[in-house]
Amino acid sequence: xxxxxxxxxxxxxxxxxxxxxxxxxxxxxxxxxxxxxxxxxxxxxxxxxxxxxxxxxxxxxxxxxxxxxxxxxxxxxxxxxxxxxxxxxxxxxxxxxxxxxxxxxxxxxxxxxxx
Amino acid sequence: xxxxxxxxxxxxxxxxxxxxxxxxxxxxxxxxxxxxxxxxxxxxxxxxxxxxxxxxxxxxxxxxxxxxxxxxxxxxxxxxxxxxxxxxxxxxxxxxxxxxxxxxxxxxxxx
Numbered sequence: 081x082x083x084x085x086x087x088x089x090x091x092x093x094x095x096x097x098x099x100x101x102x103x104x105x106x107x108x109x110x111x112x113x114x115x116x117x118x119x120x121x122x123x124x125x126x127x128x129x130x131x132x133x134x135x136x137x138x139x140x141x142x143x144x145x146x147x148x149x150x151x152x153x154x155x156x157x158x159x160x161x162x163x164x165x166x167x168x169x170x171x172x173x174x175x176x177x178x179x180x181x182x183x184x185x186x187x188x189x190x191x192x193x194x195x
Numbered sequence: 196x197x198x199x200x201x202x203x204x205x206x207x208x209x210x211x212x213x214x215x216x217x218x219x220x221x222x223x224x225x226x227x228x229x230x231x232x233x234x235x236x237x238x239x240x241x242x243x244x245x246x247x248x249x250x251x252x253x254x255x256x257x258x259x260x261x262x263x264x265x266x267x268x269x270x271x272x273x274x275x276x277x278x279x280x281x282x283x284x285x286x287x288x289x290x291x292x293x294x295x296x297x298x299x300x301x302x303x304x305x306x
Contacts, residue, residue: 113293122283123238123296172237174293182226182245182287184294188237 082107082175084187092193093163100159101190103173108153111176114146117189118169126171129156163194200297201284207303214271216300218284219264225289227260227267232281232299241269241282276306 083106093099103112112129127135127148135148150156160167173187202217220227226245230238244251244260244267251258257270271278281301285294 111291111293115296122298123285125293125295128293170235176291182228183240183243184228184285184287185240186230186238189235191235 081183082109082177082185084173084175084185086171086173086187086190088190089188090191090193092195094195095164097163098159098161099163099192100157101171101173103156103158103187105154105175107177109175110153110178110181111184112150112156113174113184114148114156114158115172115174115186116169117172123172126158129158160192163192165194168192168194201282201300203300204298205301205303207305208274210274210276210304210306212274214274214278214302214304216269216282216302218267218269218297220267220284220286220297221265222286223288224262224286227258227284227286228294229256229258229267229269230283230285232283234280238283271302274302274304276304278302279304 085104087102114126115123116126117123125138126141127137129135129148129150131150147159170189170191172189176184200219208214228243229241232238242253242258244258255272260267281299283296283299285296287294
């Protein structure tokens with residue numbers, strides 16, 4: 081299994097600013113993902129974080145708004161840029177231990193409120 | 196886009212009763228995973244069922260999968276107040292594709 085931590089756990093931000101969320105996994109993992117969960121909704125995949133290359137974004141999400149880094153096999157960051165109140169959500173990091181592993185684990189999430 | 200739909204969207208039962216939640220999905224999957232989320236917190240992995248499996252048990256949980264109908268169900272037996280949470284199904288296609296989530300069922304177990 082993989083234990084995932086995220087920082088910060090929550091934040092309140094002003095419109096127009098940016099926030100970087102960190103995700104740390106306790107073991108090397110092949111696959112890392114970022115999801116968004118808007119209030120009262122289910123999870124929506126933002127992107128797959130690729131180690132050493134650009135992230136793969138889902139439809140509706142772009143790199144300028146959600147730049148992602150993944151410098152190694154245990155760490156990734158998601159930045160929410162130029163925030164607006166519509167970005168208020170829980171952002172969850174997720175990982176799969178290896179390419180043969182099917183179980184996908186989740187971090188505790190970062191609760192973001194944009195004023 | 197959502198992989199599937201959970202049914203019902205909300206369910207309220209008495210402690211000790213069984214709770215059944217259904218999930219239908221749209222595209223072919225390699226496996227289906229069920230998660231629990233307590234209010235505003237991270238997701239706890241409950242059970243994974245592969246496309247070549249029909250039923251799986253884990254403690255008070257029983258999951259079934261019908262690939263011909265593209266549906267799955269999660270049964271929680273002898274429910275407890277602590278089972279109150281949102282439950283999500285999520286499907287993964289073959290290879291390294293990430294999970295795509297259904298809308299979830301909010302379960303309330305009343306003591």
